[in-house]
Amino acid sequence: MSLASLPLPLRFALRELRAGIRGFGIFLACLALGVMAIAGVDAISSALSDGLRSQGRVINGGDIEFTLVGREASPEELAFIGKQGRLSIAASTRAMARTPDGQTALVEIKAVDPAYPLLGAVEFGQGRALSATIGSQGSRADAAADAALFARLGLQPGATVTIGNLTVTLADRLIGEPDKIAGGISFGPRLMITLDALRESGLIQPGSLIRWRYRLVLPPDVSPDAVRQRANQAFPQAGWEVRTRDDASPELRRGIERFTMFITLVGLTALLVGGVGVANAVRAFVERQRDSIATLKTLGAGANLVTGIYLTQTLLLAALGIVIGLAAGAALPFILAYGFADYLPLPITPVLNPAGLALAALYGLLTALAFSLLPLGRARDISVSALFRDAIAPTRRWPAPIVLILAGLAVAALVALALFFAADRKVALVYVASALGAFVLLRVVASLLMALARRLPRPHSTPLRLAVTNIHRPGAATPSVVLSLGLGLCLLVALTLVDGNIRHQLSAAIPDKAPSFFFVDIRRADAPRFDAFLKQAAPQATSERVPMLRGRIVSVKDVPAEKIKPPPNIAWVLSGDRGVTFTDAVPAGSRVVEGQWWAPDYAGPPLVSLEQEVAHGLGLAVGDDITVNVLGRNITAKVGALRKLEWQNFGINFVLVYSPNTFKGAPVTDIATLTFPHGADDAVELGLLKQVADAFPMVTAVRIKDALQSFADLAGQLAMAIRAAAAIALVASILVLAGALAAGQSSRLYDAVILKVLGATRGRILFAFILEYGLLGLATGLFGVVAGTACAWLIVTYLMNFSFTFLAGPAFGAAFGALALTILFGLAGTWRILRQKPATHLRSL
Template sequence: MVDWAWSIKMARREFRKTGVKLVLFVSAIVTGIAALVAVTSFGDNLSKDIDEQAKELLGADLLLKKNQPIEFPEIEEIASKHALEINFASMVYFPKAGDSRLTQVRALEGDFPFYGTLETIPENAESDFRSGGKKALVEKTIMAQFDAVVGDFIKVGNVNLEIIGALQKVPGQTGITATVAPAVYIPMDQLEASGLVQYGSRVNYNHYFLFPESYALQTLIDENKELWGEDRVNFDTVQSQKESTGRSFENLSNFLTLVAFIAVLLGCVGVGSAVNVFVKEKLPSVAVLRCLGVKALDIIVVYLVQIFFMGLLGSIIGATAGALLQFLLPIVFSDFLPVEVTVQLAWGAIGMGIVTGVLISILFALIPLLKIRKVSPMMTLRPDDQSTNIGKDPLRLFVLIGIVVFILLFSFFLLGKWDQTLWFTGFVVLSFGALWLLAMGVMKAIRTFLPISLNYPVRQALSNLYRPNNQTVSLLATIGLGTAMIGTLFFIQDQLLDEVRFADKEDQPNMLFFDIQTNQVDSMKAVLDAEGLPILQHVPIITMGVSEVNGLTKKENEALKDEDRRSRSFYNREFRVTYRDSLINTEELVEGELIPYTTNSDSIFVSMEEGYAERNHMKIGDEIVFNVQGRPLTTYVGSIRKVNFRRVSTNFLVVFPDKVLDKAPKFHVLITKTKDDKASAAIQNTIVRQFPNVSVVNLSMIVETLEDLLGKIGFVIQFMAFFSIITGILVLISSLLISKFQRVRENILLRTIGAERKVLIKINILEYLFLGSLAAGGGLILSILASFLLSYFVFEIAFSLAWQPLVLVFGLITALTVFLGYVNSLNILKAKTMDILRT
């Protein structure tokens, strides 16, 4: 049995002399706990605000949407209010700037939003807009891009509209959405005059409804759900919007919490390393206590009590810092948030942070504390023999298992899915294991193969990596894993950007014109030819739906078992198809063959994209009945194609043979390539002025938008990874301070035998140069492995290694480690020789 009274009393006495060192032991977990509490509190507050502001996210009680005109007279009679929004992608021309931009045009009729407001500058712009006339509300981001101000004019199709206000906020829209698809609101009475809604235009019709509070909306949905499905009408309610938004941001919150959890684990490695040094210094005292008959368990409890209270103190400090830090997070994540986040104390998150910090402090401290069980009373007679055979202690294995189980359970608590939990835990264990093996391998290699002929400072610095009280393992683990996170971020971000930097590649087009009507094709080609631009592709596009697959209608498909049922979207989606008898350079035939259509043949064989066919259980020979503007067309799957959707081209899920759809109503796409951005802007503005209904995709602008988007995402991840780096630095600083006395002794002895000051400084700098480069190198190797796996399995892109960020990260981490080691060495060299020799 443990003598608790004696252990607590001894812990209190011991703390008077070792309290400062134990404060350093737990300082490393403060940053991780702060990040964990801040992110968890932010997630709790965000979840609460999404619940409270769910109506403002949708702006109505019910949204019914379809890509064709449709009316709901029965529902309009029941509803208190009804609003209609017709939205589509279209070019908007800014005459003052002489430039244009693809935007999301929204023609609005009614008082939408019913919850919340269209926030504008000036504030009265919304009410002025609703009175109708030639007015527009324009997203503030696009106004800033073209230096537009209130009072300027824009051209939307054939109509000129005055900008009467800048849109600050739209229901459910985030800063990211505004960057990718900026909105321009126009009154409904100006839509026809714009001439933009023609055949082939990709138009969405959104009907918003407000109901009396007492109305049973769910009953209405249950009664009409099947009918809406048959008519391809999608619906959203406040509850469904809340759930979908909540799921999206729950995933974000969980990811950020896992990143913070890694920072906590890094701090705990520092705790374990610090306790290891602490225990080594206490082994002679432990041997004396063992001579007096004190049991090893009682001595372990003495130090565990101290670790518990210091861990509690560190966790409380970290939780307090996290509670304050959460005030900063809404600013960091502002571009991603669809709601206003109210910051308040989340006591559940604070409690979880404190408990987590204390628990893992004890778990990681147990491994070095187990050495006490092996201390022999004979050590009092042989104080220099401090070796302990801890490697064979079976309790150590149980502690390691306990740590892994804790990481596993905590990860599952955050993620809720075992597959993701196992991947995350596996990554953590693999990373720590790989860095530990690297540290142990380096120490063993130096001890075994260190050449005696090496320069003295170099040999001495290398020897310090394996001598007593070395920090090689802890620093490689903490700084290495932090480096791995930063490196992975840089590599993946660079690869994703490289995938979309197609505008500057010689073999890639950079201008795409769509929504071209059949009677405009020849005129468009003439304009491009006059500008000396090649027609790289001319693609006709026909819209259609699916009525039957292998004789099964949508209703019959719904009655099948899950494993036999095709996706509901297969029947609901509107397919855009083309026709040709050959493959293009983004396609590869993997099964079957392209079978041309002849007038003598009764069968039409279509080609399907490999992934889509696989997801919907389609195979060669399957029958599909398409609905082409009301006319049924029976076809058969004749081939399966692999399509590279990452390359710039008109890629399709379904391709018909030539001569089948020649007379079907269609619109067209033309693709060309300009020499530079100036030429792109010139032809874009020419086309918009002559053909207002034609939309232009400037791929150079898409690249800029994606770079901006990835930059914002990268900043958020860097912000969270920063906590891991800070934790690694704190571990480094605490490790230097903890081992300071041992380093002072070593330096004094070297000075006593004649070593000069500059030699001692050189030894310290070289030691931390080796440590920093090993940690950074090990972390970068892990980041390269992680980047390869993410590229191959998640993003499905070709892996390529960017040397510039690799060298940058390596250099910065190594330089920081050397700098901190150098600063510490200056303090060590100030110690007086006689004071240490007397000690």
């Protein structure tokens, strides 16, 4: 196809591009960065999800898994499961490992049968087979353990530890388990033993918190869903959780979805920040083409043709930036898979995801349209004479209504995309409202700053007078600087404060009022002796003990749990089993907000109290029924009261609290906490840990500091990924800032030449520019701190339900960085101008 056969706007646009893309470097970089962030996050998410699906059988340990908590499968249930395919049984629990010299450590026990693993392979340090590594004979057993246990206790393979009534020889280091991902967060190192060894340990007691897993590899012609359906029909009150190979780790899948959504919103922020750069580049492009536009209009070109030519050229360049971003984003999962696969905790299967790439491209295209239509619309409606006067007296008027409508439609489409494809519409709506609000506020801040500078009394200091005048002069870079730097700084401050508050809650605020220990699996017969022991061993501490069972919600108001679609922040209640308790008094840390608590001697039908937010998320009110399976029995209870809980005190909090008569005669173990009034140092806690392990070997002690460290490590890994994504937005902000300041260099050159001719020294001119950039950076930095703090407060308070703490150091550190960046980029070009001789430029002015 020849160039002459193309539509006239496209033909003119291609001819213009022959001269190169000068001035569009920031334009291309901003679009490419934003599109890369969105496409890359989606590609990595798809690769992780595909990895989970492709490795679903291995992660799940088979085609289907039946999980029971607190009880083993009955002979009838076991017989039914065993007939469906090749069976393997595993059990997991926590216990205390004790060395001969008195050291203790919490371990995550995994007890397996000879058929384990049905799929994949277990890896040991010495490369031996599973049957040659672990085994048992009476009260003695051989085991394999994570390297962390050897390091924590200072042991080597061949050392012995005691677990319950079992003497365990640590035969080898455990390197890898094929089904480890499905196990969730661990609070201690893994210890792998045989099922026979676990039975000899004495840890299996009625009501003990042991998770029993029954895994099957099915014949090729048998569907896991069909087996699940038959099992639930044959044993409707079994209370087991069933997972298939297609959904081996639903918690992990949901975590990936939520994390992807959050990072996508951060990437969209980078794209929106880049949109300011797009607008700046298009505005500068229109200014450079002023003579060409005037000539075209003089020769009879209509406003629509002129706009079409330059809109086509803008879209062609946008397409180039989008393609670059798509290529970089699509390559990210392949780079991770082939360069960092050994360091990733999840399987990753990199593939091209056309739908995700198309979505990222659409985001980029709509951003380019939304931010380029207004500056292009100005060229459409300004008269020829006004175009020639623009260099001296810019014309201020709104674009034509059609341009405003098209720009508004592009913004509306961006908002619709963000909401429609969000995993959590509530979070996405908060983000959209915050982003639009930030744009409006930043534009208002820029206008107020210019208006204030215009109305200030004329300073006596010449450099200060020049600085103030440059802030509100025609064509000033103030709006662009405030928008670009303000958005990026707002994001930086918000993420910094959210990250800081999470760490503060986990490492500072919570431990001051949290218990030092949780004690699990206290047998009811041992409970009085255990209370007396704690009172004697730690007389200055307070303890609390309550009964606990595990139960799974199976229906709400006669609606099966699997058919309920709760809000994302409540979905965890229906995923797996929950701790339940019973008491005749309102638990500590709770207060009744709806309904009434039952009487101490209540003997009627079962009643239950739920946490208020959870109840409302499930559509429950006082008087409604909820059915929970506990120890293989479906128990239906009426909601008697709703409570508010103090989750942050890390005390014993239960979503479900029943009237005592509900579980009369059920096998129950207790859970207890121990709290020192003002905390305790490590030596006291470790000493008490040893005493408990010696006196009550069957009781599991969870040290809160260790549990918090596990959560802090996980939060740190997530924060690192979030900061990496936020860095893209910050890079976009820096690019836009540099572009906005560079666009004003022609006027800076004019000022510097005239001032030099009038006798100004290089130092005074430089000082004036430093004051100008410093005032802009300071105003924008203060706004970024205020707006970012407000966003962080909303996220921490309403989405995370934490108390918010303002961290002045990180917040004002970011503001100082904004000030330094503005001055640095502003002076980068100015210094070059100040070194040049006036005569060279006077000839062209």
